[in-house]
Amino acid sequence: MGLLQNIRCKIAEFMGKLSRYLIKLGSGMGKSFPGYIYLRIGKLECVRKLARNMKIGSVIITGTNGKTTTTKIIVLLLGNDTKIAYNYESNTINAITTGLLSGKADLGVFEYGIRDIKHAIPDTVCRIVDPVGVVYTNVSREHSQVSGKKNPFEEYLKAKKLLSTPMKRGVVVCNADDPRITYIGKEKEEDVRVCYYGLDIDMEDKTPITGDVFCPICKNELNYSKRYLNHRGIYQCSCGFSRPQPDLILTELITEKDGWQVKLEGEVFNYSTEKPISLDFMVNLPAFGVHNLYNLLCAAATYASFTPYPEKVENTIKSVCRDLDLSILPPGRFEIFNVDGKSGEKMVGMGQGDNGDALKANIQFMQTYAGDEIAEKTAFIYTTPDEGEYEIFEDHLSSIVSLNPRMVHVVPGRESVEAARKYYEIIKDSLPADFHPLSHEDMQNRIDKIGEIIKESPCPYVLVSGCGPEQYMWGNLKSKLKK
Ligand SMILES: [Zn+2]
Structure with a gap:
């Protein structure tokens, strides 16, 4: 990077941080304004430099449902052990940059919502932020689907996939129970580690499946031996595509009105120490629905994949879950x-x-x-x-x-x-x-x-x-x- 470019980045950082400070004084200016200022002055090259301030690297969370809740639990878990920079509800590079501006940290944790390729630049974001982790919650059809547009769901899935396409190191965290996410994971196995998470509980979704759920490889109908939540479950296709064995599994769900108990079991590869971590313990949770079990499990898998202190994993998960306050969930939560x-x-x-x-x-x-x-x-x-x-x-x-x-x-x-x-x-x-x-x-x-x-x-x-x-x-x- 040239001297002039360096100066440009410094000025951008100063202005970005100044606007962060101004936002703290005032309010309602949004979470992406400092990043916007930074990008106006510093351009993408500087963001790349800023991203390198993270000692271990950055983790980006995406999916259709549960992104914000999952990101918040990841922040509680990783933030308990180490210094992190983070941002929720970010749908733009401006918002991620705002999170990066919070300074040097071990890890960056950023939510990134992608509606479609037209309104997002997932592969550019990946090239600039150069994440060590991309985390996928699930993919369902939602309101971004504009009628009349050809194959909009395929486009939507492709946009999600692009976020991890340029990755050459790190871990991609995938929901094994969601065939669309597994499809993304399978394609990344050649380049990086893939950490799969999934459920193994008695609860079953007996209602008919909504939306067309086809095998992402051959487009034939998928066979489910069990469904936990709509298209998330245990599936296989005649072409050989099937639900992979999860690295981290949630088992033994006990539901009571004032609280739930689950068991986390498995072996997760830890990127920071390059060693596997074994997990096998019970956790107390608020009573918050199967969809939030997925959010929790996804957060636990991400946390175990990146914490620089694997010895803390069991205690941190137990204590964060015990104190989990439902107010971290959005105001519209069920x-x-x-x-x-x-x-x-x-x-x-x-x-x-x-x-x-x-x-x-x-x-x-x-x-x-x-x-x-x-x-x-x-x-x-x-x-x-x-x-x-x-x-x-x-x-x-x-x-x-x-x-x-x-x-x-x-x-x-x-x-x-x-x-x-x-x-x-x-x-x-x-x-x-x-x-x-x-x-x-x-x-x-x-x-x-x-x-x-x-x-x-x-x-x-x-x-x-x-x-x-x-x-x-x-x-x-x-x-x-x-x-
Ligand atoms: Zn198939």
Whole structure:
């Protein structure tokens, strides 16, 4: 790097850090502004230099669901043992750069959301940040899927894959139970270590699979001997593609209302010491649903792969999990609580489920407590997707129909009331349903009305899920009802 370039990087760093300081003074300027300033002055070359400030290197987390939760748990685990730089909810190189600007650390931990190739530069990010780890949670179809676009899911999967394509060292952490992630992992096995994680528990997803799940290699239908959560499970294809044996496995799930217990077992290769670590111990967790078991397991696999202190792994995982505060989860997270209704106390399960997988996970979580009688005793308040999100509706519908609730109350979850009405017209052909045309503009009224429906329902269980803005709708709705 030339002298002028060096000076440029220094100035960029100074300005970037200055804007970090200014953000601390003011607020609402976003998490990516310092990185934006840095990049405007320093260009990509300087980011590359900045990335080298991490003693061990950087780890980037991506996937469809659970990225932020997983990143937060990784930060708690690695941050317990060593100095880290991190950033959540970052969808741009600006945001990652902002995280890198926090200075010298052993490890950088950055979430990176990729919607599609057009709006992201995954392989460029990989070349610049030169990560020692890329971590994949899962890949499901979501709202980034624009109808009319040719093969959008393939494009979406390709974009995720590109984030690790340039990697020549380090570890790629993959969900063995998700065939799409395994496909990415299998392709990387030639270049780098791949750490697979997966479940081995009794809980099963008995609802039909949503979305088309084909073998990523030969495009034939995959055979599942067991499914834990929609397309995540134990699968194989006639072409030979199958679920790999995980390096880290979550076994022995014990569910109680005030807490869960699981066992972590396996052998994980540790990149920092270049030695394998054996794990075999029980962990106490909050009761937080199968989807969060995946988030936790992914975080534990990442942590064990990169901590410079393998001897601390067992104690750190145990203590971080014991103290895990549900507030690290997003405001729209699915929660179960009791509400006083007209016909007595009822159990309400409420929260965001803005793609097929997420809604299904919510139903499954409620089922853990409501048991087999869930169908006949449940009212479902469904907050719909928007205009042009028919694919999400399709995935939602298949879960709702298989739940078969006593009543479905359809409420717009996003902006379009007309789209919600169209979805209602389809639902009422399969299930008893009514429609509430509540506008997005008058959110308070929407929230009040949902509260009324819950209280007036004759059902002892009420599920409220679907689409909706995190804090604006879910956060406010929950805080109103939990009073
Ligand atoms: Zn195949």
